[in-house]
Every structure is written in C-alpha cells, then in structure tokens.
Amino acid sequence: MIHAAAGRPLLAGTRDVVVIGAGHAGLAMSRCLSRRSIDHVVLERGQVGNSWRHGRWDSLRLLTPNWQTRLPGHRYAGSDPDGYMTMPQVVEFIEEYASLVGAPVRTATTVTSVSAEGDGYRVETDHGRWHCRAVVVASGACQIPVVPSVAAALPGSVQTLTAQDYRNPGQLDDSGVLIVGASATGLQLAEEIQRSGRRVTLAVGEHIRMPRMYRRLDIQWWLDATGILDERYDEVDDIVRARRVPSPQLIGSPQRSLDLNTLVERGVDIVGRFVGLSDGKAQFSGSLRNHCAMADLKLERLLQRIDTWAELNSKRAQFGSPERFAATCVADAPRLSLHLQRERIGTVIWATGFKPDYGWLRVPAFDRKGDLRHDGGIVPVPGLYVLGLNFMRRRKSSSIDGAADDVRDLGAHLAAYLHKSATRSAMRATG
C-alpha cells in the first residue's frame, strides 16, 4: 500500500487513459484500449465486478439469458444457454473476463475526484494521484437508490429499505410490507415477500409489461432479432423520455412471466403510485388504471412489431403462433390510502430506481437537474467518456450485451481524440 507523505497524495502514475470501474463495461473498454495499444489503467473501488457482489438481493438472476451474456471476446460457454445467471455466476463471468483481457486493474482504489488539468485530467484516489489525457467513466448507472422525498416523512416505527439493502424476506419482521415501484425489482420483491407469508401492498406507477417467453422464445431473443435492442439514441423520437423508461417487468426464471395479474392472483394488493403521506396514511394516486392501460397498449405494440417481423422472416425459422395476454386486471376501486400503523405495515421498500454517483466528477458537464450531459457517451468536455448508462447509445447500452458496440464506438472516438491532441501538443512543442 502506498501512503501519502505529509498529507500530500503520492503520484501513482501517468497514463493516456484512466478507466474508472472494473465492471463489464470498464473491462471491455480496457480490452479495446489494449488492442489499440493505448496505455491505460482501470481503477476499481472494490474488487472486479464490484456492483454485482454487493447491493443485490439473494435470489436475483440476470434478466437476460446466458447466450446473451456476452462481451467482446468472451461469452457464456456452459450447458444452459437459455438459463439466467445468479449474481455469483455473473461475478465469476466478469472475473474470467478480467483475466482473459489481462486488464491492468488497481482494485481497492476509490476515485475521490476527477478534474481538468492542462490538456488532460487529474484523478485523485485514496491511493495516490493519476494524470491522464482521457477518462472513461464506467462506474455504473445504479450507484445511488432514488428515493422520493416523501420517504423522510415516514414514521419511525416503519423500517425502510432500498432495493440495495434488501437481501431476503428473513430481514423483515412478520408485519405487512409496502413495496414502492413496479419495474423488475418491485415485482420480484413483491412476489418473493408475499410467498414468504407476509402481506404485500405494491404501489404501481408507469411500468413496462413484458412476457418472459413469446411464441416459444425468450423475449430477449425477439428484442435482439428484431433490432429493437440496437435502436440508436439519435434515431428515437424523444431520447430524454426513452432514457427514463423503467426496466421491464421480467424475472430471470425460465418459462415464467411475472406481471401484475400474477401478483394479484397470489394476493398482493396493487395500488397506484405512492404520492404522499398524511395523518400516518400513505396516499396512492388514482391513476393506476391509466398506468396499467398504457403498459398493456405498449405491450400490444411490441407484440405487433414482433409479429410483423416474424411474418417477414418466416423462412428463417418455424416460430410459435402469435399470443396475446390478458389485460391487466385493475380492481374497480383500488385503495387510495394505507394507514401504516393501524394496518401494521412494518417495512417500506423503495424499488424506485437508481442513479449514478458522480459526486467526485468535478467537470462542468452537468445539466440543471444534475445529470451528466453526454452525446451517446461523449461528454461535452474533451477527452471524457461515460459507459453503461440507460439508452446511452443504444437501447441495450445498460446491459452486459450492450457494452460491445458502445465500447467499439467510443474506443474509436477516444483513439482519434488522443491522436489529435498528441499532434496538437507536438506542434506546440516544435512551434
């Protein structure tokens, strides 16, 4: 370990590029840079694949099948291509990748700040300072749980957890549980906790309904084959909106769909979006019916698009017959409030999404809402790149399978940038 002398951080090194984060995206970028003979280091606050080791609940499996778990130069080679990896399996897959790639990773090195310096950047860490010409931020899109401000007003008698804190139902007492959010996380937690014998209320806002299997194939196969996952950020109508679309209601479990109807059958109480707290009562929006109608309509459009593609490609394979799923069943009068104490709600779980943590990124590249500005991963500060954000360059950008294309594009841009800036420096030196 390197110790800072007299409080001044030691110079850890100088590289052309510093990659922050040794998850699948950072490692894929490392491979790309190595192949271009670009000198770099990958800084990792924990171990390789850190986010997959921590902050995930026990039963979680990837939402994408094993055949789709692929990175540049590495893919699943086991006997169950249609299965879904558990988190330890994902960690193993990423560790294999790190050694395959030979990535120059410095683990247990937390970046504390990145700021501009001359033509490049100064990267401060808890183990010394790095100088570089370019930075690739691959620290992930899901660092900080997004919790609505109403959470602060919850009574102290209620235990609150985020999806990052939740592990399994054993953490909870026997009282009722209110889960807020109906993307993949909220639905999976609702099912698991209801199954454990606890009463579950699920607050549902805008959501994306998606069957696991369609026409006998995994929905991810269809999204991949039809090109939906490859849709580019500069081709969709409203990229701001597209980037805010929540994760589809999927579970990494073969042949099994999970939707609101399944949960209602199991006894989960479905209510509208959690919108307020008043007199000890959680208040829910009266918009549940419309949110469910919108999700059903979007699902229908997706299935129509798949059916059209299947029709055009019917020579390629013998597909199963088109299917349609029952409309989401909404009670005539879903409850609008829940008295937390009287109805013995012991836990509220926030499954309301995540945001990246850029507290250490000291560059003028944030919009008024605090989001990092970027054009398909190219931050409007020369030499700064980001990876793995939702719909960053393509619909698949945030998934493991999305890294390959994005890294190829951004790697090329980065190489050209380094070449240009080197030329400029050389001209200055000789001029």
Next chain:
Amino acid sequence: MNATAIKVDNGVNVEALLGARQALTEAPEAARFKWRASCSWVRGTHSRSTVQSFFGLGAEQAHKTEFTYEADHPEVFAAEDQGATPVEYVLVGLASCLTAGVAAVAQNRGIQLRSVKASVEAGMDIQGILGIDADVRNGFDGIKVVFDIDADASKEDIAALVAQSQRRSAVFDIVTNPTNVAVEIK
C-alpha cells in the same frame, strides 16, 4: 395513420406547442405559471366567480375577456339553482382538460378527429358533506369518464390517444393526486 398523405387539422397548433416546449426546456423559469380565480358570494349558496388574469412566461397575462361562472346548488338541496354545483365544475375541468389533450395528442400523432365526446359521471355519498357519517368522505368516491371518439385511427391508436391525454393532463393529476391547499383569511 397516413399523416403524410392527408393534411391533418384538429385546430391545434402543434408546431407552436412543440416550439414552446423547446423554449421552456431552455428557460425553465418561464414555465412557472400561476392560475387564478376569484369568487364573490351572492346569496344563499349562489356565488359568482370570475377568471381573467394569470401569470406565465415571466409576466402578467390576461384572457381576452373576463369569464364569469355562476355556482349554486339544485333545488333538491333547497337552493335556487342559479348555476352548476362546484363539484360539477370539477367534472367540467376534468372533461375539458382530457378532451383538449386528446385533440393535441391526435394532432401531434397525425390523427384526424371528426368528433370527440366525453361523458363524465362521479359518485358521491352526501352523508359525508352532511356530516351524517364520519367514515364517508366529502368528495367523489370515484369518477368515470367515457370517451366516444370518431377519428381516422385504429381502436388501439384511439386508446393510446386517450391514455396519453390522461398522462399529460393537469386536471387528471389534480384529482388523482394530493395537493397541499392553504386557505387563509385576509
């Protein structure tokens, strides 16, 4: 939809709305509006409300004319029925907001409307307002809106129009979600 073949005209200036959206994205402070109404008691449950000024785009604004609304209760409430009841004004607000939304969204999506009719019905147990049963709320126990739309579009496209109009409706939000209300005395 065949927006390119036939010019769709629902009387909504979508270009202006999209222009405003763009402009307000860049200048969010101009997007802060204040809506106002004033109400004077006439006699009994009869009151007269007027609407004229509002604030928006960083400045005071006004409607072209002052609009006046009589509100009262019907004779079954032992009143003189000089106007719609206040709760009916809420229904008018919801129906007109959703209908305006349908027109705007249809224009934006290239759907020609021929007719749009919204019927609104809201249930209310007046044991609440009469103080008979403390467990009964004062307000509606539910609102039902039924749209009858004749347009150049499929059933799914019309359903999507109506869904999007709810998603973007101010009054739908106001009636479905809580709002802090401060009532003070001058």
